[in-house]
Amino acid sequence: MNSSYYILYSKKAQAIAGKIIILFYRLYDIILMANQPNGHIRMLVEVGTMKGRKILLIFCTVVFIYSSINILDYFYEGYKNKKMYQELANLFPTQEIQYVENSGSEHRDALWNEENISEKFAPLLEINPEVVGWITIPGTVIDYPVVQTDNNEYYLSHDINGNKSKRGAIFMDYRNTPNGDDKNTILYGHHMRDGSMFKDITKYKDKDFFDQNTTIWFYTLSELTQWEVFSAYVTDTEFNYLRKDFESEEDYLNFINTLKNKSMHNSEVELSKDDKIITLSTCSYEFDDARFVVHARRTK
Numbered sequence: 001m002n003s004s005y006y007i008l009y010s011k012k013a014q015a016i017a018g019k020i021i022i023l024f025y026r027l028y029d030i031i032l033m034a035n036q037p038n039g040h041i042r043m044l045v046e047v048g049t050m051k052g053r054k055i056l057l058i059f060c061t062v063v064f065i066y067s068s069i070n071i072l073d074y075f076y077e078g079y080k081n082k083k084m085y086q087e088l089a090n091l092f093p094t095q096e097i098q099y100v101e102n103s104g105s106e107h108r109d110a111l112w113n114e115e116n117i118s119e120k121f122a123p124l125l126e127i128n129p130e131v132v133g134w135i136t137i138p139g140t141v142i143d144y145p146v147v148q149t150d151n152n153e154y155y156l157s158h159d160i161n162g163n164k165s166k167r168g169a170i171f172m173d174y175r176n177t178p179n180g181d182d183k184n185t186i187l188y189g190h191h192m193r194d195g196s197m198f199k200d201i202t203k204y205k206d207k208d209f210f211d212q213n214t215t216i217w218f219y220t221l222s223e224l225t226q227w228e229v230f231s232a233y234v235t236d237t238e239f240n241y242l243r244k245d246f247e248s249e250e251d252y253l254n255f256i257n258t259l260k261n262k263s264m265h266n267s268e269v270e271l272s273k274d275d276k277i278i279t280l281s282t283c284s285y286e287f288d289d290a291r292f293v294v295h296a297r298r299t300k
Helices: 003-034 043-091 097-101 105-111 114-127 199-205 207-212 249-261
Strands: 131-136 143-147 184-188 215-219 224-235 277-283 291-298
Touching (some): 043 114, 043 143, 114 215, 199 224, 199 277, 215 277, 224 249
Parallel strands (some): 184 277
Antiparallel strands (some): 131 215, 215 224, 277 291
């Protein structure tokens, strides 16, 4: 995070805190006036007013300092988070994808056989044995390891190293098998204001971006898989887009067609009962408990 970004938000925070202090002063004066007969301030109250102002000033100063510390902590954590993922990316470089995209399947298989990929994940598994993959989305900053544990809560508030973090980690639904062979593989990530984690999937709200950035790469521990985006939309939590198991092939086909029809943009992708999909989910802010969701089908 560059320094100008940090200074900008620090100044905004100070301005907001200053306005809060002025507001408290005005409210205090209004309360005093409302409690006086005929709106007149008595001499006795004037002494109380001065003491009250001092107390209020101390209170507002404490609030300002506390808020500033929290803001500084937020941005410092963001700096550490960015640095951590840069170091992890050095352990797991993904630029080889360009060779896969521009070469035939035989060359792809030679580059990404199971043995090569297993070796590639070894440094990450030493850091955290719960690493199950890596996701990369061209056109975004999304280039992160994926973890999975026995619940969907832990990695909301912990990073890949197991440290407490407001940004959490990108994680797979605990119900999924980590090899990406489920009908619906589900990944979660926070929507962070600094642009990190799954914030960039909201770029798919833009039709041009949706049309021009249709590929998602997901590395499992044994293979590199490619996915084609076919749906993106805002929804509430009442809609169950997180289904993993289905009663029949017809039930599954109806489900994925429903996902496609919910998309805010049209897609020419034709879905079938044999398709496997990946679901990316993050928070959105259109209304309370809003979610932004992107779906893609597996092509390789």
